[in-house]
Every structure is written in C-alpha cells, then in structure tokens.
Amino acid sequence: MTRFPEGPPPAASRPTKIDDLIDGRLMARLDHLDVVSRKIFNGRVQGERRSKRRGQSVEFADFRPYVHGDDLRFVDWNIYGRLDRLFLKIFLEEEDLSMIVVVDASSSMHWGDPAKFDYARRLAMALGYIGLVNQNRVSLAAFGGLDAEGEPAGLQRISNLRGRRRTHEMGRWLLDIEPGGAGGFEDAMRRIALTRQGRGVMIVLSDFFQKDGFERGLRYVSGRGYDVHAMQILAPQEIEPGRYGMSGDLRLVDLEDDDEAEVTVNAAVLRGYRERLDAYCGALRDHCIRRSIMHTLVDTSTDLDALLLDYLRKRGLLR
Amino acid sequence: MTWLTPLFGGIVLAAVVPPLLALYFLRLRRTRRVIPSTLLWKRSVEDLRANAPFQRLRPTILLLLQLLLLALLAIALMQPRFDGGERRDGRTVLLIDNSASMNVLDGDETGNQSRLEFAKASAIERIEALHGGGIFSGSAAEIMVVAFNDVAEIRTPFTDSRQAAIAAVEGIEPTDGRSFVGGGLQLARAFLTVIDPDRQTGPVAAPAALELWSDGRITDLGDQVLRAGETIDYHRVGSMETENIGIASIAAQRPYDALGQVQVFVAIENPTAARRSVDLQLSVNGAVRSITSRKVEIPPSQEKPGLGQVAGRKQFSFAPFDQERDAIIEVLVLGEDGQPIDDVAALIVPPAKRLRVAVVDAESFVLRSILEGMNLKSLDLLDLADYEQLAESGGLDAYDVIVLDDAAVTTMPPGRYLSFGRTPPIEGVTEFGNLATGVIVRRSSEDHPILRYVNLDELYISSMHKVTTGPGVTTLVESGDGALVVALDRGPVQMIHVTFDPLDSNWPYLRSFVNFVPNAVEYLGGLGEALATTGIAPGEPIVTRLPDQAKEIRIRLPDGSEESVETGDPSNLAWGPVRRTGLYELSWEEPGSSDRRQRVFAVNQLDATERRIDAAESIDFSVDVISGSAAKAGGTRWQDFWPWILGVALALMILEWWIWQRQSAAG
Numbered sequence: 001m002t003r004f005p006e007g008p009p010p011a012a013s014r015p016t017k018i019d020d021l022i023d024g025r026l027m028a029r030l031d032h033l034d035v036v037s038r039k040i041f042n043g044r045v046q047g048e049r050r051s052k053r054r055g056q057s058v059e060f061a062d063f064r065p066y067v068h069g070d071d072l073r074f075v076d077w078n079i080y081g082r083l084d085r086l087f088l089k090i091f092l093e094e095e096d097l098s099m100i101v102v103v104d105a106s107s108s109m110h111w112g113d114p115a116k117f118d119y120a121r122r123l124a125m126a127l128g129y130i131g132l133v134n135q136n137r138v139s140l141a142a143f144g145g146l147d148a149e150g151e152p153a154g155l156q157r158i159s160n161l162r163g164r165r166r167t168h169e170m171g172r173w174l175l176d177i178e179p180g181g182a183g184g185f186e187d188a189m190r191r192i193a194l195t196r197q198g199r200g201v202m203i204v205l206s207d208f209f210q211k212d213g214f215e216r217g218l219r220y221v222s223g224r225g226y227d228v229h230a231m232q233i234l235a236p237q238e239i240e241p242g243r244y245g246m247s248g249d250l251r252l253v254d255l256e257d258d259d260e261a262e263v264t265v266n267a268a269v270l271r272g273y274r275e276r277l278d279a280y281c282g283a284l285r286d287h288c289i290r291r292s293i294m295h296t297l298v299d300t301s302t303d304l305d306a307l308l309l310d311y312l313r314k315r316g317l318l319r
Numbered sequence: 320m321t322w323l324t325p326l327f328g329g330i331v332l333a334a335v336v337p338p339l340l341a342l343y344f345l346r347l348r349r350t351r352r353v354i355p356s357t358l359l360w361k362r363s364v365e366d367l368r369a370n371a372p373f374q375r376l377r378p379t380i381l382l383l384l385q386l387l388l389l390a391l392l393a394i395a396l397m398q399p400r401f402d403g404g405e406r407r408d409g410r411t412v413l414l415i416d417n418s419a420s421m422n423v424l425d426g427d428e429t430g431n432q433s434r435l436e437f438a439k440a441s442a443i444e445r446i447e448a449l450h451g452g453g454i455f456s457g458s459a460a461e462i463m464v465v466a467f468n469d470v471a472e473i474r475t476p477f478t479d480s481r482q483a484a485i486a487a488v489e490g491i492e493p494t495d496g497r498s499f500v501g502g503g504l505q506l507a508r509a510f511l512t513v514i515d516p517d518r519q520t521g522p523v524a525a526p527a528a529l530e531l532w533s534d535g536r537i538t539d540l541g542d543q544v545l546r547a548g549e550t551i552d553y554h555r556v557g558s559m560e561t562e563n564i565g566i567a568s569i570a571a572q573r574p575y576d577a578l579g580q581v582q583v584f585v586a587i588e589n590p591t592a593a594r595r596s597v598d599l600q601l602s603v604n605g606a607v608r609s610i611t612s613r614k615v616e617i618p619p620s621q622e623k624p625g626l627g628q629v630a631g632r633k634q635f636s637f638a639p640f641d642q643e644r645d646a647i648i649e650v651l652v653l654g655e656d657g658q659p660i661d662d663v664a665a666l667i668v669p670p671a672k673r674l675r676v677a678v679v680d681a682e683s684f685v686l687r688s689i690l691e692g693m694n695l696k697s698l699d700l701l702d703l704a705d706y707e708q709l710a711e712s713g714g715l716d717a718y719d720v721i722v723l724d725d726a727a728v729t730t731m732p733p734g735r736y737l738s739f740g741r742t743p744p745i746e747g748v749t750e751f752g753n754l755a756t757g758v759i760v761r762r763s764s765e766d767h768p769i770l771r772y773v774n775l776d777e778l779y780i781s782s783m784h785k786v787t788t789g790p791g792v793t794t795l796v797e798s799g800d801g802a803l804v805v806a807l808d809r810g811p812v813q814m815i816h817v818t819f820d821p822l823d824s825n826w827p828y829l830r831s832f833v834n835f836v837p838n839a840v841e842y843l844g845g846l847g848e849a850l851a852t853t854g855i856a857p858g859e860p861i862v863t864r865l866p867d868q869a870k871e872i873r874i875r876l877p878d879g880s881e882e883s884v885e886t887g888d889p890s891n892l893a894w895g896p897v898r899r900t901g902l903y904e905l906s907w908e909e910p911g912s913s914d915r916r917q918r919v920f921a922v923n924q925l926d927a928t929e930r931r932i933d934a935a936e937s938i939d940f941s942v943d944v945i946s947g948s949a950a951k952a953g954g955t956r957w958q959d960f961w962p963w964i965l966g967v968a969l970a971l972m973i974l975e976w977w978i979w980q981r982q983s984a985a986g
Contacts, residue, residue, distance in 0.1 A: 007353040108355035116355075209356040238355065251349040254357040261357040262349055267981075276359045 018171035021125040097136040098200025106144030107255040110179040112235025120205040143188030182256040189217035199225035222291035328397030384975040391968040395961040416533035418498035438532035469858025471502030496858040535935025555947035557934035565661030578671040589617040590630040665921035674844040680726035685827040719844035733811030735843040740820035747789035755800035783819035860895030869907040877901025
C-alpha cells in the first residue's frame with residue numbers, strides 16, 4: 001500500500017507522450033464504443049445522431065398540415081393526390097454530437113497516487129478518442145492550469161476536433177497542460193456556457209473541491225442544452241487517509257492557496273473527515289440530480305479500462 | 320492534616336500549571352503535509368489551530384487529567400500529613416519523663432516498645448505537628464525539650480529548628496531514676512521569663528503551653544502549681560492495667576552475737592488491688608544461696624484515711640548464714656511483672672569487724688551505757704581537750720566512730736560522727752533562732768537503716784536546736800520546728816546529727832533510743848561503709864574515699880562497660896549521678912601493688928512511686944487535676960499522606976497515557 005503523498009507527484013512520473021495517455025490496446029477496445037446523449041442535439045453538419053429537430057434527414061418521422069410559409073419541397077404530393085390536402089413530411093434530422101470534455105487542472109488535482117490530474121487527462125483522452133472515432137465534434141477545455149511562464153492560464157481550449165486523425169493533436173494538447181493554478185471553476189464554467197456553440201455532451205473531470213463552491217459553476221452549464229456529466233475524481237488517499245498512514249500532529253497545507261490547517265489526526269478526526277467527505281460528495285450528487293447532471297465518483301485507483309468499458313457503460317455515458 | 324512544605328508545593332504548582340496551559344494554548348510543533356484542499360479538514364477537525372499564536376482553550380480530558388496530575392504532584396510536594404493535634408505557634412515546652420517506670424515495656428500493644436521509646440516517638444510527631452513547616456515554611460513554633468527523672472535536664476532550649484528539637488528528643492536516654500517534674504517546670508519557667516531591658520517593669524513570664532509525656536507516676540506532683548497562663552497537656556504513656564510488685568527496702572546486718580553471720584531483711588510492696596504471692600531468691604556473690612520455701616504472700620493495696628491508697632507491704636527475713644568476708648547480697652523477686660528493675664535489689668556487706676568508738680564529753684549515762692553494751696573493740700571516753708588534741712594530731716583516725724555528746728567541738732576532721740545536742744561546726748547544718756520547746760516528731764524516714772526498729776511516736780523533746788540544712792544533708796526525722804535527725808554524707812565526713820540532747824527529752828527512757836544508738840554507730844562505723852553504699856539510688860552520685868595514692872581509677876557499669884574516673888582528690892571521690900540500677904565496681908591501683916583493688920556499690924530503685932507503674936489517668940497538681948489522653952504514636956501515629964498521593968498521580972498518569980494512546984494511535 002502506498003504511503004500518504006508528501007506533495008505533488010514528481011515530474012518523472014507524469015505522462016510525456018501520447019502513448020502514456022492512451023495506448024493502442026485501449027484504443028482498439030474503445031473503437032467499439034460511442035458516447036450516448038440522453039438527448040439528440042443539433043449539429044453543424046449532419047452527423048450520426050438523430051436530432052429532435054425534424055428536418056432534412058432521410059428518416060421519416062411524421063406528417064403535419066401545411067401552413068403558409070412552409071418549404072414546399074417537403075410537401076407530400078402523394079397524399080395531396082389522394083386526399084387533395086397539403087401535408088408536409090417531417091423527417092428526423094441526423095446531427096453530429098458536440099462533445100466537450102472539461103479537465104480541472106488546478107493544483108488540487110495535481111496530487112494523489114495515482115495523481116488525479118494524470119488520471120483525468122487519460123480519461124479525457126479516452127473519451128475524446130471515442131468522440132473522434134465516432135465523428136463527433138470534440139472540444140476539450142482545461143481550467144486552473146498554468147501557462148508557459150507559470151502564470152495562471154485561465155480557460156484553455158481546443159475545439160471542434162473531428163475524426164480519428166485529430167487524435168494526436170488532442171493528445172498533444174492534453175500533454176501540454178501544466179497543472180498548478182488555483183480554482184477558476186466557476187469562471188471556466190461561465191465562459192464555456194457563454195461561448196457555447198450548439199448543444200452536446202459536456203463531461204467535467206474535477207475533484208470539485210472548490211472553496212467558493214461548485215454550485216454556481218454547475219448552474220452555468222446545466223439546463224442550457226448540455227447533457228452534463230460531472231465526474232468527481234478523487235485519490236484513494238483522499239477517501240481513506242487513515243489507511244495510508246495519515247496520523248499525528250500535522251500542519252496541512254492547501255496546494256492551491258497555501259491555507260494551513262493544524263490537525264491532530266486521530267481516529268475521531270479521521271472519522272469526522274470521512275463523514276464530511278461523504279456529506280460533501282452527497283451534496284454534490286444531490287445538486288447534480290436536481291439539475292439533471294449525471295454525477296459519477298471516480299477513485300483514481302480504479303482501472304481506466306474497467307471504468308470506460310464497464311462502469312461508464314452501465315452509467316449510460318458510453319455504449 | 321498539616322502541610323510540611325506548603326509554600327514549596329504552591330511554588331511548583333504556580334510554576335508548572337501556566338506552562339501546561341500555554342502548551343495547550345500554543346500550537347503544537349507539527350509535521351507539514353501538503354494536501355489537495357483543507358476544505359474538509361477545516362470542517363471536520365476539532366483541534367484546528369488558527370494562525371494566531373494562541374487558540375481558544377478547549378476542554379479535553381487529557382488537559383483535565385494533566386492538570387489533576389500536576390495538582391496531585393504539587394500537593395504531594397507540600398507533604399501533607401495527618402496528625403493528632405493542631406499546629407500551634409508560640410512557645411511550647413515538651414516535658415518527657417525518663418524515670419524508671421518509663422522503661423516498662425508496654426509502650427505499644429505488642430509489648431516490645433518501652434514507654435520512653437513510645438513517648439519519644441509521640442513527642443517527635445508532636446514536634447512535627449507543632450512545627451508544621453519544612454525548609455520553605457514561614458513561622459514555626461518554638462519548642463523546648465526537657466527530660467526529667469530525679470533531675471531535670473534541658474535537652475534543648477527554645478528552638479525553632481525542627482531538626483534540633485527532634486534530635487533533642489531522640490537523645491533522651493532511659494534512666495532508673497525517680498520522677499520529679501518540679502525541676503523541669505522550673506527550668507521551663509526560667510526560659511519563659513522575658514526580661515525587657517528597655518522597660519522598667521519586672522520580668523514577665525510569657526504564657527507557655529506545656530506538654531507532658533509520662534505515665535503520670537510523678538513523685539512531686541502535689542508540690543507543683545500551674546501558674547497563670549500556663550496550660551499543660553498530659554500525654555499518657557503506658558497501660559493503665561500493667562501491674563507490678565517490687566522490693567521496697569533491703570537491709571543486712573550481722574547479728575550482735577554472731578558477727579560472722581549475715582541476716583538479710585527485705586520488704587516487698589504490692590501497689591495493686593490483688594493479693595500477690597511470690598518466691599524470693601537470695602544470692603551471695605552471684606551464687607544462689609536460698610529460695611523461699613513457700614511463697615511470700617503480699618497483701619493488696621488499701622485505701623487508708625488521710626493517706627489515700629497505700630500499697631500492701633510484706634517484710635521478710637532470710638535466715639542468717641555464715642559470711643565472714645565481705646559479700647554482695649542480692650535478693651530477687653521471682654516471676655515476671657511489668658517492671659523488672661525493682662524485682663532485684665543488692666547491697667554490699669563488709670567483712671565482719673568490731674568497732675573502735677570514742678565518746679566526747681560523755682554526759683549521758685544512758686548513752687555511755689548503751690555503747691558499753693555493744694560488742695565494740697574499744698570505747699574511749701574523751702573530754703574536749705583530748706578531742707581537740709587528737710583532731711590536731713590526726714589521732715582521731717584511730718576511731719571508727721566518734722560520738723559527740725552535746726560537745727562544743729570547734730573542728731571536725733574527716734571521720735564519722737554521731738552527734739547529739741549542740742550543732743557541730745560543719746557546713747550544711749546551720750543553727751538559727753532560739754531553742755524550740757515542746758517538740759514532737761512529725762515524720763521519720765523509717766526505711767533508713769538507723770531508724771530500723773526505732774519508733775518515735777512517744778518521743779517528746781523539751782528543747783531542741785533549730786537548724787537549716789544544706790545540700791548533701793538528709794533530714795531523717797522531722798518535727799514541726801525543723802529537723803530532729805539529719806544525715807550528712809560528704810565523702811570523708813559522714814555524720815548523723817541529733818538536734819537535741821537526749822537528756823532534754825524522754826528519749827533515754829524509750830526503747831527506740833536503745834535501738835537508735837547501735838544502729839547509728841554500726842551504720843557509721845563497722846557497717847557504715849557497706850550500708851552507705853547500699854543507700855545509693857539512681858540519680859545520686861557515688862561518693863567514697865579512696866587512698867590518696869589511688870590512680871588508674873576505673874568504674875565498671877552494670878551493663879559491663881568500663882569508664883575511667885578522673886579525679887584530683889581520690890580521698891574525696893564523687894562519680895555520677897548514676898542512671899541505672901545494678902552493681903558498679905570501682906577499681907584502682909596503688910603504688911607498690913600490681914593488684915587492682917575493688918569496691919562495689921549497689922544501686923537500687925526502691926522508690927514507691929516508681930514501683931507503681933500503671934499509668935495514671937490524670938495527674939493531680941496541688942490545685943489542678945489534668946486529665947490525660949493516650950499519647951499518639953506507633954499504631955495511631957500520624958501518617959505521611961504524600962506517598963498515597965504520588966500513587967494516585969501515577970495511576971492518573973497511566974490513565975492519561977492510555978487515553979492518549981487510544982485517541983492518537985488508533986486509526
């Protein structure tokens with residue numbers, strides 16, 4: 001069993017090439033998966049999704065009486081011949097899926113064994129890859145990271161990737177994210193919501209440890225056409241710190257804001273922490289449910305293959 | 320309960336509690352750990368520390384236990400003790416009886432501790448209680464320790480040093496002496512008297528608390544009066560049930576018609592309320608000579624009008640036995656009782672010899688006739704001129720006894736004198752006033768050898784010389800106008816003086832006169848040396864005459880130890896006072912002789928008060944009756960309490976450690 005981490009993982013352990021994020025074997029297994037949206041969304045190009053918008057698709061949906069101004073091209077002249085009344089054919093329009101994966105690159109994610117940020121990057125890579133191979137419009141965003149000068153980079157984005165050939169570009173972008181900033185969740189969610197293009201699936205990968213709260217951030221993106229998945233990523237050392245040797249008189253330093261908390265860790269304190277963690281996760285889950293957001297708690301010790309091929313399929317994100 | 324070092328404990332408490340609380344206020348030195356977020360920890364942890372150097376004190380069981388532990392340690396350092404009395408400031412005099420009766424082994428219930436040892440232990444505890452302070456204490460009582468037997472001895476004057484007072488008590492040795500508290504009271508009062516030179520008032524006796532450890536059998540209690548402001552606490556030592564019988568007197572004489580034989584007389588007294596029967600054993604020079612063929616019955620004590628409780632008494636005469644040479648006679652009461660030292664009495668019988676007596680200015684036909692009737696070696700009649708001449712030439716040394724029959728002598732060279740009438744020119748007996756007339760006897764010391772078989776009840780004296788007596792002079796017979804018969808024993812000079820001329824009384828017509836004269840002559844002369852030594856009681860010195868050339872003088876004590884006796888005048892040797900009963904063997908060397916010569920002295924405790932050893936419930940001063948309380952020591956001695964507190968503190972420490980382990984190690 002690994003010991004309680006002393007701090008952020010060393011640079012040597014971080015992924016440096018795309019194979020570190022996703023290997024060929026996983027790619028092969030992901031090729032058969034697709035992202036499922038609980039809704040059918042409009043897309044810019046006709047994709048592989050059925051849209052609720054009836055339109056120019058080949059798949060017939062229904063008829064409705066003609067009204068002035070309708071496109072005469074969709075009048076069913078056969079019915080007009082038989083019934084002498086004008087009806088319009090309504091088709092289900094096939095749309096491409098807009099998929100955006102948001103990765104929390106704040107300092108709090110850069111911790112744990114395995115590190116939460118690295119796990120999130122690998123998961124984002126896998127989900128993005130699934131989107132690309134299924135001809136979905138894939139966008140990735142990261143918040144809380146640092147730029148090349150080590151300054152907060154704000155919201156970083158790569159947008160509108162489509163097709164398997166963009167896999168390398170997506171992986172390179174993920175590898176270039178430098179974690180280490182503080183917070184920015186609410187601002188990132190607000191900016192993503194404001195710059196929304198069409199509808200789609202949004203997957204947020206974060207630990208949701210936001211001292212200013214996660215509620216407002218999630219509220220920005222919920223109910224605006226996004227099928228939002230909140231995947232809360234926690235390290236096992238966060239879930240059960242006592243098992244990993246956390247004890248004694250400690251001065252706990254917050255990775256993001258250097259806030260300190262002096263704690264004498266004993267059984268009672270650990271018990272209290274676990275209750276607080278459960279309560280926090282429960283509050284996040286309740287908040288998500290109220291806003292039709294799918295909440296999934298992910299332990300970084302969970303095998304990524306099992307998560308993608310089994311767990312997320314059961315949760316309905318993948319099929 | 321008292322605190323031996325209260326200030327010290329308080330200082331320690333004040334020194335350690337604030338740091339402990341500060342430790343709880345101050346942040347701990349903690350290991351730095353980086354975590355993703357303190358969000359949840361801050362919400363869940365009880366003892367979070369703010370960034371401020373101090374935090375709000377949170378009541379925890381550990382802090383409570385630690386404070387309790389420190390308090391207990393501080394209390395232990397204060398040395399709490401339970402005692403039997405309250406602390407008392409001011410001056411306190413501890414009077415400790417170390418007379419013979421205090422040697423009885425009934426101090427504690429086991430019977431292994433003497434009354435004196437018990438009294439000392441009790442007094443030491445009392446000192447600690449009175450003192451009530453250790454090295455850090457403020458005020459303390461001033462304590463004076465006085466031990467008393469025949470004489471009183473200041474063991475320590477008033478001191479505020481606890482150690483000094485305890486050492487003074489511990490140094491009190493047992494004696495076989497009698498018990499006189501008067502001297503102790505006088506000493507205490509002398510030290511309590513405050514004389515302020517700045518004030519013109521007279522000396523003021525500061526009130527003092529007296530505390531007495533005794534069995535209450537004190538001879539001179541009736542002569543003492545408590546003064547204004549004086550209080551006395553009587554700590555009774557010993558059992559009120561212990562019984563004892565003892566030898567009241569012992570005497571030996573060579574029968575008039577058989578000087579080669581010795582007859583021993585002994586009187587046994589029984590101060591208890593029950594009739595007792597004992598066997599008596601007679602030893603001569605250490606060898607048992609005889610044991611009574613049947614038990615000697617001793618009647619119980621009886622209440623007699625005017626006299627109070629009078630001990631039952633039985634006199635017993637051993638059959639005469641042949642003993643030409645000198646001998647050490649020892650009589651032993653067989654059987655065990657509370658006080659062994661009065662169950663044995665010894666005396667020294669000199670070798671048989673016939674006396675040479677001179678009578679000076681023999682006016683009394685009766686006196687001369689009595690002397691002529693004695694089996695003397697010689698009887699010379701001297702007039703005053705002959706006497707003065709012989710005194711000047713040293714010729715009086717040829718006589719064993721010189722009888723002064725109302726003779727107006729001017730000098731008294733060393734010798735033994737029986738004097739009648741005129742007051743002899745010797746220090747210690749001083750005539751005053753006019754002649755007393757119409758005198759009768761008020762008291763006589765019937766135990767003295769010269770008064771054996773001498774009944775003076777019918778004696779009437781028409782005129783007598785009134786005298787005062789000085790040190791070394793014992794009044795044997797007393798009248799309302801002063802001494803009638805006195806005994807002076809001053810080493811080279813030994814004298815029995817009768818303060819009236821027998822012809823001025825009806826004494827010549829009484830049988831007691833016929834007994835008195837031979838008794839006195841034999842006492843002073845032929846048997847005098849031996850009988851004089853038998854008269855030594857504990858507390859008195861051994862006084863004897865040795866040859867002028869005596870050197871290397873040593874004395875062997877009853878316990879077998881030997882001491883060297885330093886004196887510049889062997890002819891007037893005094894050693895003592897003797898403390899214990901038994902045989903004292905004085906030995907010396909003379910020039911030209913390699914053999915050491917010896918003389919044995921027997922010291923007997925025959926005092927009636929000391930014979931009564933049941934502890935008195937109260938002591939009766941002439942005015943006040945002081946009820947006693949059993950002295951506290953031994954089984955009821957007050958205990959140090961701090962070891963128990965330390966034990967509780969240790970248990971608390973273990974409990975605190977266990978709780979800490981449970982809280983921190985688990986999980």
